Amino acid sequence: TYTPEAACVELKSLKYYLGAYRNMGIFYEAATNKILDDLVAACRPRKMRVTGAFTARGGITTTIVADHTA
Numbered sequence: 001t002y003t004p005e006a007a008c009v010e011l012k013s014l015k016y017y018l019g020a021y022r023n024m025g026i027f028y029e030a031a032t033n034k035i036l037d038d039l040v041a042a043c044r045p046r047k048m049r050v051t052g053a054f055t056a057r058g059g060i061t062t063t064i065v066a067d068h069t070a
Contacts, residue, residue, distance in 0.1 A: 002039070002048035005070070009043055028054045032064040040068050 002009075017038070021031055032052035040048060045068070052064040 001051075002043075003046040005044050005046050007043040009039065028052060028062055028064050032066045036066040036068055044070070046070050 036050040
């Protein structure tokens with residue numbers, strides 16, 4: 001979720017970007033923070049919230065939230 005400034009995120013590009021994380025060995029918190037950092041650098045929004053809803057094998061789920069405010 002974000003409030004754009006001058007630029008917006010193209011959904012197709014976002015889909016491919018997020019797909020790159022599928023097989024990456026990275027902690028959930030690190031992935032969520034990296035996604036937030038990359039998106040903030042790409043479009044410089046007024047504010048942005050990235051919510052990572054992860055489902056690991058074994059039925060354990062976790063939700064990580066990271067916020068940015070300009």
